Amino acid sequence: MSTPNPFLATDQKMVGDIYTGTEVMDNLTILCDDFGSRFGGTPGEKQAADFLAQKMRNYGLRDVHLEPVAYLGWRRGAATLEIIHPFQKSIPCISLPHSPAATVEAKLINMGDGAPADFDARAADIAGKIVLTSSVVSPNNSTRWIHRNEKYGRSMLAGATAFIFANHYPAYGPATGGIGYKGRAGKIPGISVSKEDGDFLRRMLKRHGELTLRITTTDELFPATSWNVIGDLPGSDHPAEIVMAGSHYDGHDIAQGAEDPASGTVSVLETARVLAKYAHPLPRTVRFAFWGIEEIGLLGSKAYARAHADELSAIRLYLNMDAAGAVQNRGINLNMWDDLQPVFEAMSVEMAEPFNVGQSMMAHSDHYPFFMAGVPTGGIEAIPRSLGGRGYGHTKFDTLDKVSLENLRGTAALAARLLLRIAHDDHWRAQKRSPERVRAALDTPEHREAMAHTARMDELYQ
Numbered sequence: 001m002s003t004p005n006p007f008l009a010t011d012q013k014m015v016g017d018i019y020t021g022t023e024v025m026d027n028l029t030i031l032c033d034d035f036g037s038r039f040g041g042t043p044g045e046k047q048a049a050d051f052l053a054q055k056m057r058n059y060g061l062r063d064v065h066l067e068p069v070a071y072l073g074w075r076r077g078a079a080t081l082e083i084i085h086p087f088q089k090s091i092p093c094i095s096l097p098h099s100p101a102a103t104v105e106a107k108l109i110n111m112g113d114g115a116p117a118d119f120d121a122r123a124a125d126i127a128g129k130i131v132l133t134s135s136v137v138s139p140n141n142s143t144r145w146i147h148r149n150e151k152y153g154r155s156m157l158a159g160a161t162a163f164i165f166a167n168h169y170p171a172y173g174p175a176t177g178g179i180g181y182k183g184r185a186g187k188i189p190g191i192s193v194s195k196e197d198g199d200f201l202r203r204m205l206k207r208h209g210e211l212t213l214r215i216t217t218t219d220e221l222f223p224a225t226s227w228n229v230i231g232d233l234p235g236s237d238h239p240a241e242i243v244m245a246g247s248h249y250d251g252h253d254i255a256q257g258a259e260d261p262a263s264g265t266v267s268v269l270e271t272a273r274v275l276a277k278y279a280h281p282l283p284r285t286v287r288f289a290f291w292g293i294e295e296i297g298l299l300g301s302k303a304y305a306r307a308h309a310d311e312l313s314a315i316r317l318y319l320n321m322d323a324a325g326a327v328q329n330r331g332i333n334l335n336m337w338d339d340l341q342p343v344f345e346a347m348s349v350e351m352a353e354p355f356n357v358g359q360s361m362m363a364h365s366d367h368y369p370f371f372m373a374g375v376p377t378g379g380i381e382a383i384p385r386s387l388g389g390r391g392y393g394h395t396k397f398d399t400l401d402k403v404s405l406e407n408l409r410g411t412a413a414l415a416a417r418l419l420l421r422i423a424h425d426d427h428w429r430a431q432k433r434s435p436e437r438v439r440a441a442l443d444t445p446e447h448r449e450a451m452a453h454t455a456r457m458d459e460l461y462q
């Protein structure tokens, strides 16, 4: 059965254009091969911001501008990890962004995959020790993604003196990722090792009963500025009503960040290109956002949500597209907006484009500041969700060759067609939530555990 598609002519032009050109991959190639990681504080970061702004201007977007964001910058220094007792050996490692510079000597404690309950149960053993844990995201079959930074935070709260994050994927080396809290640096050094070296440490701890380590980090913290890049397709009838799509553009300094985030960045840009070319003018404003410094704590999007607080009630939906050009089983994940479930399911039928619609919320991308402010949010993500982990994401192997043109095209076409419809919808069903309703949306067993942890972190960082 087919449902009439009132947007068929525009759909055909946009999708036809996307599928008969390579602009989206050309843009990805420039971001990755010319500008490198685009990590906060690198020259490539600003080059990427200027490039994204220039592309939006070329595509015909209006009011294209950079919004500066002041933040605590971090520059990687050399890091060392040595076993000093009962034998001597050096283990390769890297520091985690927002780790302070420090030298620590202490005994090692193996915290397995870092289940939250274990940190509480073993707090007395952890105090004064160096915690070793892994990048497994669902320890003890958790249905919530237990993030590296939560494991780091729980280590600090239990009195650990340092934190070692071991990859759980073989042959990918160490995985990086930010630590610290709300833009502030961590209070204990955090480093990362390969799966193989993590396994070695666990074997030696088991064989010798005790292992004393020395960790030295030499990273620098400094005042820095990043940029969010914003551009609009102004609405013709209701310009104050806004549909928004975005992705961060910064990757981690050890990689090209091709999948995460750049596959999403260029998919947003391609969406802007075809909407400007074939769907403009739209009745409502469509705003495109490229966020800076997501990788060290969502700092760009948090700054935007603060600076634009008075506009947030005008946002019908913020569609997050972090790494969305690399998603398998591409669908729409709504951040607990039940009223929108039938809306997206109906769009899937009308578009003759099968995709799943899910409902879940995790705190670790740029939808989160919008979600917490009550804005309707969702993202292009794998549905059903995977709790396998990041694969080569956040390792030096997240490179251009991993991303396919086919996947970029599929993501851009889906986003363009959805934004077209949301901008035209005269009976949109979602409105900004009050703070009470945001809290109620998070009042589930899994989120309660996360919120309780956040409250303890707030105290620690007072």
Ligand SMILES: [Zn+2]
Binding pocket: 248, 260, 261, 294, 322, 323, 365
């Ligand atoms: Zn990302």
